[in-house]
Amino acid sequence: MSILSREYFHIEAKAFEHVESVLWSQGPVCPHCGNMGRIYKLEGVYSKRSKKNPEGVERHGLKKCGECRKQFTVRIGTIFEESHIPLHKWLQAIHLMVSSKKGISSNQLHRVLEITLKSAWFLSHRIREAMRAGSLGPMGGNGKIVEADETYFGNKEVITKRTKRGKSGLASKRAVLGLVERGGAVRTFHVERATKDNVSELVSENVHHESALYTDESRLYVSVGTQFADHQTTKHSAGEYVRYDGGAVIHSNTIENYFSVFKRGMKGVYQHCAEKHLHRYLAEFDFRYNNRVGLGVNDSERAFTALIGVSGKRLTYDQAGI
């Protein structure tokens, strides 16, 4: 039986129960005053009648706080707030986005969920926000290996002054810095341009200094490399991609493989990604990598983790840049 046959993907009341069980595991919390005590269920409440819905629409999951007397649902303060899309469709969208290897286009969501293309686009960006990790501690640690590399893809929309006429060099591409712990998590960053200064700052802040840092021979990593327990490089310009040093296998193939998955996904599914949204697409690919099967995470657990992330990530049309 397909996972999508679960009731909360189709029945609105069940969708509310599911989201409440995840976000309110200790019982409902009033978003207005923080009260967790006296909270009442309001049942059989309908929205105003309209031409489209002459009977009104049942308001699911409605609660009333016994302290401040205000009403609320579990959608308040989450990416679902102020959305007219039913919660069960949101749950389907989250499931589809976390379980497809390369991502899913707004067009596909628009067709599968039977919502407008604009709604599908906005919903998918909100879900990417839910996948975005908050501030995290440094990666790696004693005895751990962290690979760092930068990549370039697509074209920048605004050609910077640094690009000389007729020269379509790296300055016209979008730069992404990637860090990955061997056998662990990835973290990527969209940078205006990869420079020694911003690369050094990101690597230094995000990688535990007791880790071994593996990179290619790029000059970007020479100075920051001295901050780590060890810094090993392979010389790609000389065709060297793997080097064996004692027991150590030195390469940065893990991060390069990650970049190739990202680029294939972006090419295949997200052809038209505005640069200002790139960090959200990166968050989506990071999320799937960090919750991958190889780390023992299945589709349901991945959807659960994404759902935990919906709180405090409201995104207005303005911020989304529509």
Ligand SMILES: [Zn+2]
């Ligand atoms: Zn209250």
